[in-house]
Amino acid sequence: MGTDSYGLSRVVGEKGVLPQRARKLDPSLPCREAEMLIDVESLNIDAASFKQIKDDVGGDPALIARRIQDIVLERGKMQNPVTGSGGMLIGRVKELGAKHPANGVLQQGDRIATLVSLTLTPLVIEEVKAVHVTCARA
Numbered sequence: 001m002g003t004d005s006y007g008l009s010r011v012v013g014e015k016g017v018l019p020q021r022a023r024k025l026d027p028s029l030p031c032r033e034a035e036m037l038i039d040v041e042s043l044n045i046d047a048a049s050f051k052q053i054k055d056d057v058g059g060d061p062a063l064i065a066r067r068i069q070d071i072v073l074e075r076g077k078m079q080n081p082v083t084g085s086g087g088m089l090i091g092r093v094k095e096l097g098a099k100h101p102a103n104g105v106l107q108q109g110d111r112i113a114t115l116v117s118l119t120l121t122p123l124v125i126e127e128v129k130a131v132h133v134t135c136a137r138a
């Protein structure tokens with residue numbers, strides 16, 4: 001079997017669907033041969049999604065955090081079911097699969113910002129340390 005460059009093996013229950021369109025992704029470990037495992041430092045939820053969640057829960061940071069955690073738990077990624085949008089993340093490389101294209105360029109511990117949407121990034125949230133409501137602009 002070839003390398004899964006598009007993440008199709010992460011899609012749950014929808015054969016042939018790309019991760020961004022999929023309703024749910026499998027974020028389980030271990031990291032696969034063409035993947036990068038990232039220790040997330042910050043999720044930057046896109047403005048439309050953050051505003052929708054914030055307005056829906058009355059602006060309470062704890063409820064915002066809970067809603068984001070619920071979305072990620074249900075979908076295996078951050079894709080707001082109302083807006084369809086996600087955001088991006090900042091973190092550190094924890095592991096690179098043997099066939100990841102960044103091998104030799106990035107190494108464990110390097111700080112990165114993803115330039116792809118969280119709508120196609122398998123994700124697990126273990127803890128939310130803070131929600132910065134005043135930083136959000138919509």
